[in-house]
Amino acid sequence: MTTPIQRNAPRPIETKPTERPVAQTPAQPPARNEAVRPGTGTDGFQPTAGTAGTQTANRLGAAPAGAEEVRTTSATPVAPAALSPTELRSAQQAIANSSDGRDATAVSDWLRNNPDPAKQAAFMDMMFHFGPVAGGILDSVQRLPEADRTRLSQALDNAYRSGAVSPQELSAAVASSGRGALPGATHEGLAGIISGTGNPDLIATYATAEMGIVRASGGNDPQRSAAVATALAGMPPDRLQSFLAANREGMADVIKNINASGPDATYSPALGRLLDAAGRINPPTAESLKLFTDSIDRLGENRESRAAAARFFTQHGDAVLSSLQDSSGSLGLDGQKKMSELFARTLFSPPQDFPGSDAFRQNVMQRLETMNAGLARHANENPPSQDAKRSARLMGSVVGALEGGFQVSLDELGKRNEAVKGMVDLLFSAKSLLPNLPIPGAGKLKDLTIDQIQRWVTSSLQERAQQPSQAIPFHRTFGEQIANPDLRTDYDAARGDAFLNRQRGLSR
Known part of the structure; x- marks a missing residue:
């Protein structure tokens, strides 16, 4: 039976058959609390002061980035009920108006005016009969307040779990080319x-439906890749881990495309949301760590992405560095490149005022202080243990990557003023962590004001304009504190390799 709808450009919309599908049995019990308990799974270098912060972007129905709880379905699904003739006509008209106007307001208004979950399930049943029309309506939510987007999410969730919207219908609603x-x-x-x-x-x-379209088009679709990331950010940690493990190649295409070009490269919150979701996988897994390291050259100038990357490293830095080490204990070539770019993007180039930036700086400097203290315990070993040598090489690699990131910002990115500010902020944040750190020609860090540190960094760059790599001698500052000559040799070699390899693989 065909029911005409009053609209500016009439198109017949067929009603769906009256029989209802059998309700789906959820793969997991609906009532789950996937919250990460405070204090569990945290990195050993998590600073005690400061917080990771929260994102302030409009979330289109997702939980705030950096939040430690993922909302999961909990209510018993309600099967659809038959609509009265009046309700049927108003539902059809709302679908038509939202489709024609490319704005989901009419659909949202219908759901608000008909709060019965059974009626809402019937509405979703009808709307998803129209395939990509349903997807287009739910994509047109830019003007809706958060409460309305939440209502849409809740109605869709109930309709899916009750069987009113099938997986096939949901996949068909994802419009592809043509x-x-x-x-x-x-x-x-x-x-x-x-x-x-x-x-x-x-x-x-x-x-999976969006990812299939991305891969069918040759794996080059930044906008759809961002949509995949946005959706996956709503998954509880265990299910996200399972999805990452089962879709390695598809996720590689998704990450490759994110922040690739256009306004999204600077403003889209998609990658930041996904990184925050991956950060909730505790303990971190090979898949969550790979997602993080693959994302580093996608950070660019995107503030939300940088903030989430800093939060991930602040929480899981031990596991990140371990995943990038080679058999000698140094960061491998890929690890050197990744860490240099991470530091360049998060510490030494704008935007630097993202949520969690203070905690990140403290974490980086506290990590170096702890590594240095660990090497001091091996001062008199002859020869030092292999574990001590690995620790010295890792510390050298981190210092070299840190200096390399500073150099990248100066040279490749051309952000001299921002690099100086970043270095000043980094040093100043370490005053309580490294009070006895000597600053060549300037005294001890604990005695310097932020203005004095600023003058020292600036004058060092001016004095060594032809050799800026030697202007901020982090490597000598830390290296000279290593009393064991063998460990000092390991440290110096690893630091030099990491610094020299800083430019390779930089993404602009």
Whole structure:
């Protein structure tokens, strides 16, 4: 039966058959609390002062980035109920108006005016019968307040779990080229609604559909990749881990595309949301660590991405460095490049005022102080143990990558003023951690004001304009404190390699 709808450009929309699908049995019990308990799974170098901060971006239904709880479905699903003729007509009209106007307001208003979950499930049942029309409506939520987006997420979640919307219908609602969306059209609005459901089965179905389109197009679609990341950020940690493990190649394409070009490279919160979700996987896994390290050259100038990367390293820095080490204990070539760029993007180039930046700086300097104290315990060993030698090489690699990131910001990125500010802030943040750290020609760090540190950094660069790599002698400052000559040799060699390899693989 065909029911006409009153609209500016009438198109018939067929009603769905009256029989209802059998309700789906969720793969996991719906009532779960996947919150990360405070203080569990934290990195050994987590600073005691400061917090990671929270993102302030409008979340399109997802939980705030950096939050430690993922909302999961909890209510018993409610099966759809038949709509009255009046309700049916108003529902059809709302779908038509939202589709024609490319704004989900009419659909959201219908759900608000009909709060019965059974009626809402019937509405979603009808809307998803129209395939990409449903996806297009749920993608058009830019003007909706958060409460309305939440209502859409809740209605979709119940409809999916009750069987009113099947996995096949959800996948069919993802418009591909030639099916209602231009190639590469963003689906981050739709992805935010999906993420807001907190339903891991629903999210996985949607993300798999989007990822399939990305891969079918040759793996080059930044907008859809951002949508996948946005949706996956709503998964609880265990299910996200399972998805990452089962979709390694697809996730590689997703990360490769994120922040690739255009305004999204600077403003999209998608990568930051995904990194925060991966950071909730405790303890970190090979998949979550790979997601982080693969994301480093996607940070660019995106403030949200940088903030989430800093939070991830602050919490999981031990595991990150361990995953990048080679058999000698040094950071491998890829690890040297990754860490140099991470430091260049988060410490020494703008934007540097992201949430968690203070905690990140303290974490980096506290890490060096702890490494240095550990080497001091081996001062009189002859020969030093292999573990001590590995520790010396790792410390040298981290210092070399830190100096390399500073150099990258000066040279490759051309951010001299910002690099100086970043170095000053980094040193000043370490006054309580490294009070006896000697600053060549300036005294001890604990005695210097921020203005004095600023003058020292600036004058050092001016005096060594032709050799800026020697202007901020972190390597000598830390290296000279290593009393064991064999460990000092290991440290120097690893530091030099990391610094020299800083430029390779830099993403602009």
